[in-house]
Amino acid sequence: MTVSSAVASFAVVAGMLTIMPGLDTALVLRSAITLGRCRAFATALGILCGVLVWGVAAAVGASAVLTTPHLLYDALRVAGAGYLAWWGIGMLRRTLKERGQPVSGDAAGGAGARTAEATWARSWARGLGTSLLNPKNGVFYMAMLPQFIPSGTPHLQMGVVLAAVHDLEGLVWFSALIFGTQLVRRWLNRSSVQRVIDAITGTVLVGFGVKLALGDG
Template sequence: MTFSSAIASFAVVAGMLTIMPGLDTALVLRSAITLGRRRAFATALGILCGVLVWGVAAAIGAAAVLKASHLLYDALRVAGAGYLAWLGIGMLRRTLKERGRSVSEDAAGGARATTAEATWARSWSRGLGTSLLNPKNGVFYMAMLPQFIPSGAPHLLMGVVLATVHDLEGLVWFSALIFGTQLVRRWLNRGSVQQVIDAITGSVLVGFGIKLALADK
């Protein structure tokens, strides 16, 4: 396998993984709808930074240790499950608080909630934390990277290159989602719609957390 063929083959596999509906897509969509384009890109950038970290970790063998050690895997799995549940429950609680308010109070409350969340660093760290605390990312890279590293190629360099390819595909996909969402954001920005979005996204996050907590290695 040549360097170019390895990158092309990995790009196909990573591209299919990127467009599959999942937690990352849900987080970016929710940020685009409720917080706006800039915060959505911050969330996406955090996720992509986490992917790069996992790629480097797999290349230098850290993910191999994670895969081999059931204790380390379980510790990261529980931490990730707790983090996802915390994010999801926070969204559900905010939805319940807003439900009983009048239309005008609801709009003001939604604006306050959005303002409280609308910091670039917070959106970025939310995306990064979600990516890093998902052990499935580490297992994926540990399983995939060795198959796409040509004989004699430096592992660390290939890990960075392949993770970067994955990140570029993710950036294209997230950009399409974010710009597409902006076309209908005026309707999506209504307080009642945002409550539904938070309720759905919160439920998805809690569901992913429970699934992760109960998942076997």
């Protein structure tokens, strides 16, 4: 297998993984709808940085720690589950709190409640944390990356290249989602719609957290 064929083959696999509906897509869409384009790109960038970290870790063999001693894997799994559940419950609590407030034609009514999270750095950190605290990302890279590293190729450099390909595909996908969302932002910007979106996203996050905590799937 040559380097070019390895990159092309990995791009196909990573591309299919990228467009599959999942937590990353839900987080970026939610940020685009409730926080705007810049914060959505910050969330996406955080996720992509996490992917790059996992790719590098897998390339140097660090993520083997997650597949050998079950104690370490379980610790990361529980931490990720707690993080997702905490974030999801926070969304649900805010949704219930805003439910009794007057409904306006835009998102102004909920602006105060979202001010704390509406910073570029916070959105980036949230995306990064979600990616790094998902042990399934590490298991995926540990299982897949060695298959696409040609014999004699430096593992670290090749791992960075493959992770960068995955990031590039993710950036294209997230950009399409974000710009597509902007086309209907006027309607989505209604505070009543945003409360529904937060309720759905919060429920999804709690569900992912419970599933991860139980080690299911």
